[in-house]
Amino acid sequence: MSGGLSRATVTAVALTCKAFLNLGYCASVTVNGLPILLDAMNSDERNKGRGIVTVANHLSTLDDPLVWGLLPWRSYLKERTTRWALGASDIMFTNPFFSTFFRHGQVLETFRGNGIYQEAVDVAIEKLNQGGWVHLFGEGKVMQPDEYPEVDGIVRLKRFKWGIGRILMETNKPPLIIPMWLTGFDKLMPEGRPTPSKFIPRPNVHLSVTFGQPVPAEELTAAPSTLGPTNPTPDNSSDKPRIVHGSHRVPHGDGWMGQAVLRSSVGLRGEIDEKILERSEELARVRSEVTAIIQRDVESLGRSVSGDKLGKGGS
Template sequence: MSSLLSKLTVGTIGITCKTFLNIGYCSSVTVFGLENLVNALNSKERDARRGVITLSNHISTLDDPVTWGILPTHYFFNTRTTRWVLGASDMMFTNPVLSTFFRNGQVIETFRGAGIFQPAVDFAIDKLNEGAWIHLFGEGKVNQPNVDKHESNILPHKLLRFKWGVGRIVMEAVKPPVIIPMWLSGFDKLMPEDRPSPYKFFPRRGANLSITFGKPIDDDNVKATLKRYKSSLPYRHNKPQFSTPDEKLAKSTKEGWLSEAVVEPEDPPVSLTEETDRTRSKLTGLLQQYVEALGQEVNKRT
């Protein structure tokens, strides 16, 4: 029954968003590179539990789910072609009705300030390892740089530092996920954050929306970062020795796609905890660079 309710909820939201994008409320809706996502979602590799991650900037409260209204209608009723997304507990799960709605809408309740080892991130990793599609807003909150007033030097493609949970999800995937950077434009005009109540809760007419999907990130670039992590693991008799409570990461390092990056360790060895944090930060930063680079391309195009 819960699966049926979830399909009905996601399907209804998807059709509503598609209708919203097609009725002329927005001046224009342009989409670039959608085939990159479609190819990833329909790949046979997903049958072998290779997951998909989309990673984007976050410029309004309507980014999700309105963005997904661009997908074919039949995608909305298939859990294989609908995203899971992390959503803030204090925004979306504030009462039983909303909690039920968002859970059925494939939103993972996430607690601000609870860190990257909270159940929400564990759940996202588990879903990814089942071959699911996970969408991540790396900044962790809506970011609308004020480019019209005193902060005109802020580049529209410059993002807040991505949360380390992004790196953890990628590092602990059993198989290398397909990672697709995205860039959203115009949604900040659709839902400006600086409006007073009650206007801030209603979409503004006439926005020009743009949704761009980049090409999947090359696995080798990610592996190069993870290789530096592997090289710092403490070894004994050529076998990695783990002294961390993070059992998932230890298992992933021995059995998952991290195992492909095994090299001889540096001497003297670096603290495993410190090197894990350092590498997670580097990997998260690398993924952010891909998203920002896509934003640069979009802004040059416009």
């Protein structure tokens, strides 16, 4: 990837987004907790290989990059202070022009159905090991509030993808994880509109972006100890290690949390599990729990902003 062309692409898009947010097209743009992200971006820990992961709900096709228009313009000039994101091949990389554009925009191409052991996930882990910043949409697709599932009277986000768990578990050091909550973007770009209006943002919408406090690493390290020697959590076959899809740029099952799982296995069974399949199942269970922890933290932030219904049924 050409560094100069990538920087020019990121800067041009970000400045366009900043202009959009500041020129009155939207009725209001409210930002809460931005210093949390800025402090993380400037942390000396990044020089020691501790990356940043931001995780948000996904309301519209404009969430990213529009949300990053609220950052100081100087942050657009360096890769270190701009995010890497994961983007679906069948949506964002559909022709040579779009493919080139998004790659230079620091988007990693992911393939639906290829599971969590694919090159884009490996590269995301590598970026974090270098102190980089990776942004994730937990649901893996646009989900507007009226689509949120309701279970036993409790509104939830769609189950987060287990790739989040793998990324967070397999970095060399615990990343700094910052939950985010977006509102109003579903009104800006409602789903289901016909062409060409579906490509045009609606004016006079109230937007808000909230950054929550970082998730304590202790929340994640507690995950192995909460899992007894029971049957593994049901896991899609696409989430099991499969050589055909894995690039092996990152050792699967390694990282700071992988070692914690091994130590937990010793405590649970009295010996280190030497069978690859059994260790894979143990990792899958912990990965599922880690992902659920992050989802709960994002939802908790969402309830503090949008109420118990997470904005579902709102006008």
